[in-house]
Amino acid sequence: MPGKMKAAVVEAFGExxxxxxxxxxxxxxxxxxxxxxxxxVCHTDLHAARGDWPAKPTLxxxxxxxxxxxxxxxxxxxxxxxxxxxxxxxxxFSACGHCEHCLSAWETVCAxxxxxxxxxxxxxxxxxxxxxxxxxxxxxxxEAAEAAPIICxxxxxxxxxxxxxxxxxxCIVISGAGGLGHLAIQYAKAMGLQVCAVDIDDGKLxxxxxxxxxxxxxxxxxxxxxxxxxxxxxxxHGVRITAASLxxxxxxxxxxxxxxxxxxxxxxxxxxxxPLFSVMADCITVRGSxxxxxxxxxxxxxxxxxxxxxxxxxxxxxxxxxxxxxxLQKAEVPSRVVLDFAGS
Numbered sequence: 001m002p003g004k005m006k007a008a009v010v011e012a013f014g015e016x017x018x019x020x021x022x023x024x025x026x027x028x029x030x031x032x033x034x035x036x037x038x039x040x041v042c043h044t045d046l047h048a049a050r051g052d053w054p055a056k057p058t059l060x061x062x063x064x065x066x067x068x069x070x071x072x073x074x075x076x077x078x079x080x081x082x083x084x085x086x087x088x089x090x091x092x093f094s095a096c097g098h099c100e101h102c103l104s105a106w107e108t109v110c111a112x113x114x115x116x117x118x119x120x121x122x123x124x125x126x127x128x129x130x131x132x133x134x135x136x137x138x139x140x141x142x143e144a145a146e147a148a149p150i151i152c153x154x155x156x157x158x159x160x161x162x163x164x165x166x167x168x169x170x171c172i173v174i175s176g177a178g179g180l181g182h183l184a185i186q187y188a189k190a191m192g193l194q195v196c197a198v199d200i201d202d203g204k205l206x207x208x209x210x211x212x213x214x215x216x217x218x219x220x221x222x223x224x225x226x227x228x229x230x231x232x233x234x235x236x237h238g239v240r241i242t243a244a245s246l247x248x249x250x251x252x253x254x255x256x257x258x259x260x261x262x263x264x265x266x267x268x269x270x271x272x273x274x275p276l277f278s279v280m281a282d283c284i285t286v287r288g289s290x291x292x293x294x295x296x297x298x299x300x301x302x303x304x305x306x307x308x309x310x311x312x313x314x315x316x317x318x319x320x321x322x323x324x325x326x327x328l329q330k331a332e333v334p335s336r337v338v339l340d341f342a343g344s
Contacts, residue, residue, distance in 0.1 A: 002026075007125035008321045011060045013051030016322045017124070022062070025121075025129040027075035032132045034089055039123035040066030040148035041321070041337040043179075043244075044091070046328050047267075048118050057118050065091040065116035066152045067123020068144040069341075080132040086144065088136035088151040089128045091291050093120045097133075105293045124321060126341060136297050139305035149183070149311035149336040150304045151297065157184035157242070158300040159292030160265045161191065164238025168192030173228060173236040173255050174213075176243030176266060177204040179336050183311055184240060185211045187300075190308040196228055196236060198255070199243070204334070219247070225254035235260060242266050246273065253278055253286070261285040315340045 007022040027033045045063040047053060067089040071081050081087060095102050095110035102110050114131075116122045121129065136151045138144070157180050166172045170193060174184045177199040188195045189212040196215040197208035205216040215231045217224050229235045235257035241248055244266040250273045256262045262284060264272070279286060292300070303309040312335035316324055327333050 005126035006318060007062050008318055009060050009062055010049045010057070013049070013056070013059070017049060017063075017325070019319060019321075022125060024127050027073050027078075027129060029076045030078060030131070031075040032071050032078055032081060032087075032130050032135070033073040034067065034069040034087060034128045034130050034135075035072045036067050036069040036123055036126055036128055036341045037086075037144035038068045038148045038341060039064045039339045040152060041324050041328070041339060042066060042152050043328055044152075045117060045124075046325050049325065061118075062121040062123075062125050063117040064123030064125070064339075065089070065118070066148045066338075067116070067128050068138060068148050068151070069128065072127075078132050081135065081137075086138040087130070088138055088147060089116050089123055089130045090134070090136055090151040090155070090297065091115055091117075092134055094131040094134050105295065107293055108291050124318065124339065134294065136301060139301055142301065142305045144342065145313055145315070145338045145340065146304060146310065147301065148338050149313065150301055150309070152291070153180050153311065153336060154183055154187075154304065154309065155292040155297050155300040156180065156265060156289070157240075158187045158303070159296045160184070160240045160242075160263045160289040161188055161193070161238070162296070163263045163287055163289045164240055164261045166193055166236075166238035166261075170194065170237040171196060171232045173198055173232075173239040173252070174208075175199075175219075175239065175241045175248050175252055175255075176245075177201070177208045177213075178242070178334065180242040180265065182207060182211060182335070183309060184242060185213050186309040187303060190303055193238075196232060198224060198228065198248075198251075219251060225251050228255040232257070234258070237261075238263065240265060249273065250275070253284060256282070256284050258282040259284070261287060264288050311336045313338050
């Protein structure tokens, strides 16, 4: 499909994104072209644009890994989707498909994995090139804007909850009740868990209560871990840490019940403190969780399609992306921002 499209491009790390025309890509063998309807904005996009991580994207590149749209062109050999399908182009753009990790449904840690908006151009553009074997299939009745946060924030929170191995009726702590946490609370309740939400913002905690949290704890208190242990009768069976805060990680271990599991999702700067004596003596499992596999994606979207999980969404045009990034940097985005390409 020849022609030009609008895109927000990172041309230099740490600089504002450049709104420019970009060639509409042509799908090659085994590829598809997606016309973007909506794309969520994630804090990872900000890390990518700043070049924060050791393995940096190749400049110039287009961020965005929560892109939802309609398939408008197929490359040779594509059978997994058809033109007119609504799909999402997520963080996991593709993987090798044959290593030990891919074969055991851990394709997110495949050594040859490609990542949308990072190693491959992403959804801050009117069209996205995608691998049909790794796109998210959006259920009928779920609008593009509603699906956008689910294919990153949603799957990440859902997978993190699963990794705690907490069972229905047991207690889980959701540390950080903002963009990721407000979804985690909804998933945890839908999965039959008792939820204790922890944050330093009373407004977010009030919203957590409205979303169904059974207990809320302000981490600015004298001893938030003790408050959680008292409220949960000895600590939570599972603790899922979303907050990108070093104190939150230290407190998370202390909030975990003996033989419980603390799952790390947030990415704070610096080294994460680990109280080894408590971990050993209380037989606590500490586990990292990285997005989720394709089955996790299907399950996360199914909860949303049934109306059990719904992201708080703020719409912005692509032209506002630098202002959105500035607000993300200052922690002034209380929900999930979705770039609206459809003009709805």
